[in-house]
Amino acid sequence: MKSTTIVGPGALVTGWSDPRVIADGAVAWQGERVVAAGRHADLLARFPDAERLDAGGGLILPGLVNLHHHFYSALARGLDPGRPLPDFRAVLEGLWWRLDRALDAETVRLSALLTLADCVRWGCTTVFDHHASPSCLAGSLDLIAEAVEEAGLSAVLCYEVSDRNGHDEALAGLEENLDFIGRRREHPRVRGMLGLHASFTVSDETLAAAARQRPAGAGCHVHMAEDRLDVDASRQRFGATPMQRLGRSGLLDRDALLVHGVHLDDAELEAVVAAGATLVHNPESNANNGVGRLDLPAAAGHLCTLGLGTDGMSSAMLRALRAAFLGLRGGDLDPTLGFAIVPDLLVTNARVAGRALGEPRLGQLEEGAPADLVVVDAPPPTPLDEGNLFGHLVYGASEAAVRHTIARGRLLLEDFRHTTLDPEALAREAAKVSPALWERFRGMA
Secondary structure: OOOOEEEEEEEOOOOOOOOOOEEEEEEEEEOOEEEEEEEHHHHHHHOOOOOEEEEOOOOOEOOOEEEEHHHHHHHOOOOOOOOOOOOHHHHHHHHHHHHHHHHHOOOOOOOOOOHHHHHHHHEEEEEEEEEEEEHHHOOOHHHHHHHHHHHEEEEEEEEEEEEOOOOHHHHHHHHHHHHHHOOOOOOEEEEEEEEEHHHHOOOOHHHHOOOOHHOOOEEEEEEOOOOOOHEEEEEEHHHHOOOHHHHHHHHOOOOOOOEEEOOOOOHHHHHHHHHHHEEEEHHHHHHHOOOOOHHHHHHHHOOOOEEEOOOOOOOOOOHHHHHHHHHHHHHHHHOOOOOOOOOHHHHHHHHHHHHOOOOOOEEEEOOOOOOOOEOOOOOOOOOOOOOOOHHHHHHHHOOOOEEEEOOOOEEEOOOEEEEOOOOHHHHHHHHHHHHHHHHHOOOOO
């Protein structure tokens, strides 16, 4: 019989969808599965021989999910592009498209490991990554998958298909996606999606090939109307908006992740709803790039399914949740907004991840669910219940450290210390190779 581990006591939140809050709570798991969640004393009585993990009275939450990340951005910290970046096109051409072309196998691997270590540190147990490394394209998703497995997390990976460096490279990116999706279809923790860059960099021929060759059930993970550039350039080059192009191709469906959506109009939001697709909000990145912000009340008013990502800015999902909340209130000059919309972002994230990984109970702490959970070092100083849970998350837990991270029953962060990765050693290794990466970056036109 598998050994049992119990984490508690703490303020247990049983799930993001219809949660119960148990003040003196705990979770027990065996192997990769939760076997019980409830009062700490009851679980100790039921499993007297269980190993015990002290929650320190903190918040015991389901493992967090990030629906849009860019692992490859990890080594851009402090990088001077050496030129002005006055608008979004300049940001793409002067920073990200130079950096991704400068990546090699070693820096792809290190970028992934550094980002995954941050995911563990902030309690993110499942992450959707959108990758690009044109100079190290073939096999790049396997490099990242190996890093994910080393870290102990779950992930859904894709390669960013784009014609920005030529049609041959776009087809190579498509092949990288298709090969990875096919080989990982039944993997319990690491699977693939079809990745597309923004519409204005994807030709009609590439879009048609992607739609024609996409395996059944493989969703499309695509940057969508992040900046007016995507909308205007797509109309100019292809005679249609990004949403129109995606819809006509057949790639707009319930498995599609539409990232950003800042510049979608009302009719396009209706199309998102009709397709059952998910619109992924990235508030910190949108603010950083000065592209505007997703109109959450309008999207919610159209009944869009809304999720949350970080777009490479960080791996701290509760902090991103706080940014979504404060950005909504500050942007609309309305301190009453947020509580009716923003909490559902976590619900969507868990549901989408569960569907992608074949784990319908992901995001719930109940018998039979994946043992993905996190203990946040934020013991509630005031009463906590289902009605005020979100307030505790955005005004307290979002700024607190994570004490423990458990993914599929494996303890990845124990009392604030990593058990599978060594962030200090990774930082030292990265410090040795990043100067050469930056030198290659400076040599890119």
